[in-house]
Amino acid sequence: MQPLPDLIDDSLRVLFCGINPGLMSAETGHHFARPGNRFWPALHLSGFTPWQLAPAEQGALLTHRLGITNVVDRPSARADELTRAEYVAGGENLVAKVLRHQPEWLAVVGVTAYRDAFGERTAKIGKQDRLIGDTRVWILPNPSGLNAHYTLPKLAAAFAELERVS
Incomplete structure (x- = not known):
């Protein structure tokens, strides 16, 4: 199965x-495509x-200056099928994407994914102290049903x- 292309x-x-x-x-080639996922309504x-x-x-989304990527490129039925090594490598790849494209904000959708990718065990939902270049980081709740x-x-x-601060 092919990785899903970034929208960036x-x-x-x-x-x-x-x-x-x-x-x-x-x-389908579409991000957050499962009907029970609440990303698009949110x-x-x-x-x-x-x-x-x-x-x-x-x-x-691009016309609204919004984009989508993923921490880990490999598709799976559930996120708990991913390994710690995949999260760490994904975090490194994500940093490279952010440095290349320099969005104003990176919004990671899922606190556990953020913690695993960046090794920040105590991270909480909301604005983070971390900067990636000049990009500010925010953690959002996972929109999965x-x-x-x-x-x-x-x-x-x-x-x-x-949305209010971006």
Whole structure:
């Protein structure tokens, strides 16, 4: 199965970074493609996009100076199938992408993925002290439907905090 191509350019306000592509995303070529994933609704409800994009409309993100990448390129059914080595290597690759494209913000979608990729065991949701070049870093909750700690309104509120400062 092919890795999912990044949606990225050099003038981004926010580069969103998922954990890794799910199988449906890898199959369709669209980020956050699983119907139960709440990334697209949260993005819209938070004010990042004027309408709720469908995964197939992901290219429209660039017109809003938004992009998407992943910590780990390898598709899997579940994130817990990834190894620590994949997260660490993914973190290194992510730093290289950020330094190359210099978005204003990197928003990692999933605190555990951030902790594993960057070795910051105590990181919490929200703005981080870490800078990658001049890029500021923010951690958002994982929008997967499996993340029961965050309802859609709570998830959208977390996204809206970043939208207000970006």
